[in-house]
Amino acid sequence: MHEMSLAEGIRTIVHDQARAHGFQRVTVLRLEIGRFAGVEKPALEFAFDVVMRGSPAEGARLEMIDLPGKALCYDCAKTVEISDRLDPCPECGGGRLIPQGGDEMRIKDMEVV
């Protein structure tokens, strides 16, 4: 996707949090990434290392937590979990699903000193 832009978004949030909470350095940064977020994890890891240089999160460990993909099935009207965007409905086998979750990209928390 646009992992460099995402890393820049993370850097902005790190600076905001550093001002608000008065910390010097981030040691661990945890992200929650939905299955349908379209985030290429190795690309984000690479961008993270590059973009965080000179910020309080320079050298921080990046942990990514997967969130399940959820979709509403237009055939059986149930909200179901699917692992692939184009999977059929596990309840009724229908193929008309619209994502209802799993596109999350957020910073969950950070360990700071």
Add this chain to the structure above:
Amino acid sequence: MCTVCGCSDMVTADGKVMSHDEAHRLGLAHSHAPSVAVATLPFPHIAAGGAEFTHGHSHSPDHHHYGLGQAGASVPGLTQARLIEVETGILAKNDALAAGNRQLLQALGILTLNLVSSPGSGKTTLLCRTIEALGDLPLAVIEGDQQTSADADRIRATGARAIQINTGKGCHLDAAMIGHAIDDLRLRPRSILFIENVGNLVCPAGFDLGEDAKVAILSVTEGEDKPLKYPDMFTAARLAILNKTDLAPHCDVDLDLYEANLRRVNPLIEVLRVSARTGEGMDQWLGWLQARLAEKAA
């Protein structure tokens, strides 16, 4: 001031004047000058030096040192590392700017459409024909491309106002760029704002600009599998325009399969078959625009 004990910066140690930090680092005996009141001194050196305010010391195993942890300072009752709950979307800043754009555009009653597609699907040609067909209806265009002002020049040739945004290495327009463009466009109330995004079926799907709807343009030469390969864009779009239908007989394509694949990734998507070149389907597209304008005015 020394970050370890709060003493003044310069000390004498080993017969030389040096910074307090330096003296600590080199492990040299040095005195602690009474530059701050006792009550404000953190406890390390009070503990180490007792009631003595000025104390020379050498750094030995029985010397109590604080502030050597990750934080570089010690606060009673707090561990060195702490956890900050953030729970903030990575694109929160863009989302907030987009909400600001949306509020402004809504207040002015402007219909804002974000046109997304792969490069070469015919967005600019469709826009030029649309502007000509809409006649006197006030509108403005924001053009996004990595380089050149070619598209804005084509739009301006129709008489419409246009701003070109060059994103450089960027693969999408973001809400801040649109905010700046809106400031310069001096939009008229109850007009249409077309935003022609950077040709890219991936990234623009994730960046809200403050629009009313995304319109995805897919030309028949691209292949029926594109909605399945790039589902995010077609899931985010309200309308898909299947463009260049005049070329369909030459390309061995199945237009019904295009529509079926679009509805597979987005059961709610509306689909129009259009040829901007021959004008086929343009009436339906103009009718769709008029219906959205009527919704705005209601």
